[in-house]
Amino acid sequence: MSGVRLLVGTRKGAFVMTSDGTRERWDVTGPHFGGWEIYHLKGSPADPNRLYASQSSSWFGQVIQRSSDGGKTWETVGNKFVYDGPTGTHLWYDGTPHPWEFERVWHLEPSLTDPDTVYAGVEDAALFRSTDGGHTWQELPGLRTHGSARSWQPGAGGMCLHTILLDPSRPERIFTAISAAGVFRSDDAGKTWRPMNRGLKSEGIPDPNAEVGHCVHRIAMHRSRPSVLFMQKHWDVMRSDDAGESWREISGNLPTDFGFPIDVHAHEPDTIYVVPIKSDSEHYVPDARLRVYRSRTGGHEWEPLTKGLPQRDCYVNVLRDAMAVDSLDPCGVYFGTTGGQVYVSADAGNSWTPIVRDLPSVVSVEVHALP
Amino acid sequence: MIIRVVLPAHLRTLAHVDGEVKLDVEGVATSRAVLDALEACYPMLRGTIRDHVTQQRRAFVRFFACEQDLSHEPPDAPLPDAVATGAEPFLVVGAMAGG
Numbered sequence: 001m002s003g004v005r006l007l008v009g010t011r012k013g014a015f016v017m018t019s020d021g022t023r024e025r026w027d028v029t030g031p032h033f034g035g036w037e038i039y040h041l042k043g044s045p046a047d048p049n050r051l052y053a054s055q056s057s058s059w060f061g062q063v064i065q066r067s068s069d070g071g072k073t074w075e076t077v078g079n080k081f082v083y084d085g086p087t088g089t090h091l092w093y094d095g096t097p098h099p100w101e102f103e104r105v106w107h108l109e110p111s112l113t114d115p116d117t118v119y120a121g122v123e124d125a126a127l128f129r130s131t132d133g134g135h136t137w138q139e140l141p142g143l144r145t146h147g148s149a150r151s152w153q154p155g156a157g158g159m160c161l162h163t164i165l166l167d168p169s170r171p172e173r174i175f176t177a178i179s180a181a182g183v184f185r186s187d188d189a190g191k192t193w194r195p196m197n198r199g200l201k202s203e204g205i206p207d208p209n210a211e212v213g214h215c216v217h218r219i220a221m222h223r224s225r226p227s228v229l230f231m232q233k234h235w236d237v238m239r240s241d242d243a244g245e246s247w248r249e250i251s252g253n254l255p256t257d258f259g260f261p262i263d264v265h266a267h268e269p270d271t272i273y274v275v276p277i278k279s280d281s282e283h284y285v286p287d288a289r290l291r292v293y294r295s296r297t298g299g300h301e302w303e304p305l306t307k308g309l310p311q312r313d314c315y316v317n318v319l320r321d322a323m324a325v326d327s328l329d330p331c332g333v334y335f336g337t338t339g340g341q342v343y344v345s346a347d348a349g350n351s352w353t354p355i356v357r358d359l360p361s362v363v364s365v366e367v368h369a370l371p
Numbered sequence: 372m373i374i375r376v377v378l379p380a381h382l383r384t385l386a387h388v389d390g391e392v393k394l395d396v397e398g399v400a401t402s403r404a405v406l407d408a409l410e411a412c413y414p415m416l417r418g419t420i421r422d423h424v425t426q427q428r429r430a431f432v433r434f435f436a437c438e439q440d441l442s443h444e445p446p447d448a449p450l451p452d453a454v455a456t457g458a459e460p461f462l463v464v465g466a467m468a469g470g
Contacts, residue, residue: 060381063385
């Protein structure tokens with residue numbers, strides 16, 4: 001591996017950052033698409049120079065950008081996201097039926113094997129797929145038309161499909177997560193879906209066996225062990241050892257189990273990272289100290305990682321898509337904050353340095369190794 | 372006829388154009404005809420001014436010409452003669468609100 005490329009989406013544009021394998025000195029380009037919200041951009045695992053970016057604004061709607069040269073140049077591709085068939089209704093914040101309305105693409109997940117195939121998770125929650133490099137998009141309607149969908153409600157950020165995990169060992173298996181409906185799994189390449197929320201307990205949902213309604217913030221897996229999933233829920237950090245069939249809490253000694261991102265070490269399937277946030281009404285780190293917490297035991301036992309991170313007067317948040325790990329050895333860990341800092345740890349979290357300090361509020365961080 | 376169109380800065384960037392856009396519009400000059408011609412020349416603008424399917428103007432986009440707000444005019448209403456003759460541009464404006 002000669003280096004890494006970091007893709008950072010912010011409230012006012014995208015930034016591409018590259019470094020050699022030491023991950024000490026960084027070349028930063030951008031903003032690309034200045035002034036637009038970049039909820040997510042991600043490279044194809046099958047071709048690291050093929051990137052997809054979700055560009056949106058309240059004024060001008062959704063645009064999808066594609067690069068074939070690692071982010072040096074971009075071309076606009078298709079932005080027509082039309083629900084397949086009758087849209088039906090979900091529940092609005094006040095509990096009344098509300099028609100499905102496309103708002104934006106939250107997450108783009110390129111295929112593990114084909115650079116021209118990419119999935120899009122959108123608000124209002126649905127899953128789309130393109131097989132022609134983003135020029136055209138087709139909904140996989142089985143998710144949105146699931147029998148429970150009429151009872152789905154938006155979280156504070158909207159009713160978004162924000163996480164898409166593709167199982168590397170079973171190409172027909174896809175996991176998605178929706179705020180605030182929960183986790184869903186398809187075992188037939190997206191045709192049909194089942195809720196995967198058994199064991200989740202959520203304040204405000206009186207039914208302890210509620211099939212949907214859980215505000216799942218993020219799920220993650222290690223590609224060598226895709227039946228083990230980790231979850232940062234609105235409150236609670238959770239783990240599943242049976243591909244989502246059941247969940248158990250692993251919050252352990254975390255100072256707070258509220259948060260947004262969760263990620264897994266590239267080479268140690270039981271090493272996981274979260275960023276505890278004070279509460280759902282105070283979206284900043286507890287005690288004014290920015291701490292990543294790492295568990296090397298698959299949960300329950302957590303250690304704070306603070307070296308190089310601000311330990312006073314800090315009031316930032318780290319959003320659900322704003323953490324990533326690279327595949328180098330030692331594993332690199334990255335995250336971006338709502339204060340515009342992007343931090344890197346080239347030693348699996350033991351120490352951190354800022355790559356940049358003053359970007360617009362960071363929404364997403366992705367990284368891939370360069371050959 | 373040649374219609375002059377002024378786009379907001381973000382859409383000029385998206386379409387890779389500087390300054391005014393000049394469009395050859397056939398038949399009666401209406402906002403629908405102008406936007407059809409605009410999207411035909413610059414397909415990356417589809418969906419950014421009006422909805423792909425409903426063709427409804429996006430909520431934070433307005434249309435002006437000759438010091439008139441034409442945003443609520445029917446899409447097939449003729450535009451002012453000064454626009455149709457190219458004397459005045461058709462303005463696509465992003466609402467001045469928020470971040």
